[in-house]
Amino acid sequence: MEFKTDIEIAQETPMLPITEIAKTAGVDEKYLEQYGKYKAKVDYNILNEVKRPDGKLILVTAINPTPAGEGKTTTTVGLADGMRKIGKNVLVALREPSLGPVFGVKGGAAGGGYAQVVPMEDINLHFTGDFHAIGAANNLLAAMLDNHIYQGNALNIDPRRITWRRCVDMNDRQLRFITDGLGGRVNGVPREDGYDITVASEIMAVLCLSESLADLKKRLSSIIVGYTYQDEPVTVGDLKAAGAMTALLRDALKPNLVQTLEGTPALVHGGPFANIAHGCNSVIATRMALRLGDYAVTEAGFGADLGAEKFLDIKCRTAGLTPSAVVIVATVRALKMHGGLPKNSLAEENTEALEKGLPNLLRHIENIRDVYGLPCVVAVNRFPTDTDREIDTVIRRCSELGVKAVLSDVWAKGGEGGRELAEEVVRLCEEENDFSFSYALDAGIEEKIEAVVRRVYRGEGISVTPAAKKQIARLTELGFGSLPVCIAKTQYSFSDDATKLGAPTGFTVTVKNVKVSAGAGFLVVLTGDIMTMPGLPKVPAAEKIDVDENGKITGLF
Numbered sequence: 001m002e003f004k005t006d007i008e009i010a011q012e013t014p015m016l017p018i019t020e021i022a023k024t025a026g027v028d029e030k031y032l033e034q035y036g037k038y039k040a041k042v043d044y045n046i047l048n049e050v051k052r053p054d055g056k057l058i059l060v061t062a063i064n065p066t067p068a069g070e071g072k073t074t075t076t077v078g079l080a081d082g083m084r085k086i087g088k089n090v091l092v093a094l095r096e097p098s099l100g101p102v103f104g105v106k107g108g109a110a111g112g113g114y115a116q117v118v119p120m121e122d123i124n125l126h127f128t129g130d131f132h133a134i135g136a137a138n139n140l141l142a143a144m145l146d147n148h149i150y151q152g153n154a155l156n157i158d159p160r161r162i163t164w165r166r167c168v169d170m171n172d173r174q175l176r177f178i179t180d181g182l183g184g185r186v187n188g189v190p191r192e193d194g195y196d197i198t199v200a201s202e203i204m205a206v207l208c209l210s211e212s213l214a215d216l217k218k219r220l221s222s223i224i225v226g227y228t229y230q231d232e233p234v235t236v237g238d239l240k241a242a243g244a245m246t247a248l249l250r251d252a253l254k255p256n257l258v259q260t261l262e263g264t265p266a267l268v269h270g271g272p273f274a275n276i277a278h279g280c281n282s283v284i285a286t287r288m289a290l291r292l293g294d295y296a297v298t299e300a301g302f303g304a305d306l307g308a309e310k311f312l313d314i315k316c317r318t319a320g321l322t323p324s325a326v327v328i329v330a331t332v333r334a335l336k337m338h339g340g341l342p343k344n345s346l347a348e349e350n351t352e353a354l355e356k357g358l359p360n361l362l363r364h365i366e367n368i369r370d371v372y373g374l375p376c377v378v379a380v381n382r383f384p385t386d387t388d389r390e391i392d393t394v395i396r397r398c399s400e401l402g403v404k405a406v407l408s409d410v411w412a413k414g415g416e417g418g419r420e421l422a423e424e425v426v427r428l429c430e431e432e433n434d435f436s437f438s439y440a441l442d443a444g445i446e447e448k449i450e451a452v453v454r455r456v457y458r459g460e461g462i463s464v465t466p467a468a469k470k471q472i473a474r475l476t477e478l479g480f481g482s483l484p485v486c487i488a489k490t491q492y493s494f495s496d497d498a499t500k501l502g503a504p505t506g507f508t509v510t511v512k513n514v515k516v517s518a519g520a521g522f523l524v525v526l527t528g529d530i531m532t533m534p535g536l537p538k539v540p541a542a543e544k545i546d547v548d549e550n551g552k553i554t555g556l557f
Contacts, residue, residue: 480518
């Protein structure tokens, strides 16, 4: 059997004109702003003018990721195609990929095999320019901030307490810590500075949580960029930058319409980091998918302890959304890694390692069902090396918890391989659920962090450094104590230690730093060593990417 790469499959599959996809989605041409033949932006005013009941919201999440791969985006796309196969009106809502991972370790991020969104080259590269607009707004703010200090510093900003960093959508470790403003008086004020990757910018989180253009401007105005010599916060509003930043982001706020390989409408919009921000596509795109479809399938970043927790505790709370069902993606290979098996041994049958790794999946199931009160199904993303005995083990252990595990073969078969999963998801959507959050907003900051650690991670508690205690006290004093918490930790473990695989117990999580993202409307809680600017690996994915004389791109996953 000939093996085809994702990009070869995508390039060989004919696409429908985006106007046809818009008709399928119920988007009138007056709301459509075309970017060529196969991409378009959809005017957010459609939400005010199209009157129909919202559809049902389906969240796709996963076990803690491993180098063996889980296939969350692939499952999300394949599930939507599978739901269309059984006659359902469905839209899929995904995040946009960052150029950093595309050129770094992961390669493309538009699904895989026969469950992809297309045009995959465009989606993985510049797409419609949203990330460039976010970077421009971020760096305009940085320029206006430094210019304010240079021009006399009327706001009395302490240059040593500037919290706003510049950004670029690329993995570039050289820019993590820099000194700028050198070269004499006319070239700025010397100070320590640094760059984040664009998806780590608070502006990305703000864009993805905004409900409208007016809400976007209001949130941008609230962003804190630093502190004065008197320890008072300085905001974008104080710098009078919100209007110009909103102008740069006006079109970026509009969701992007594309299609799956099988012609299912897909809204791909926004992409905040999931280990330091909330890791979900935009509220506007999710609302649009719900308004246009009877079902909206979306995903959250990394494992359910990070992505789903933030989707449910931050995004759903902020936007007033209630999911109807949750899909937890797992692979036999990844579960065997959680059971201690090295990556080079995953192709061999090993039910003992599988049994040791299964508690990771079972804990995620219990969290979704018992902490958040939502019905769920496990999608076992099938690999050719999986044996019947291994698959039966997963199905049996899930069944013991009263949850169905369904084989998903969407990578190889597209929507046809997702029929059984689609049928179970539709069934779950009809069940009543008792959706609730893992903590109450009126609890103290430490209490909220502890609630997530105890209830979701299943740790024994938290250890707060003296510096973090001071930050918590000051943030409470400034009136930010009632915000939700966005915990930044490793994605590889329930704990804050990436080496603790499976379902660790008896651990405490160390809170090192707490800062406010006032525009996004959450508190960022730093645990462990979290990078806001990744670096390229020894052999970057960029080395394999090329383009021929006809403009055909190769090597993009």
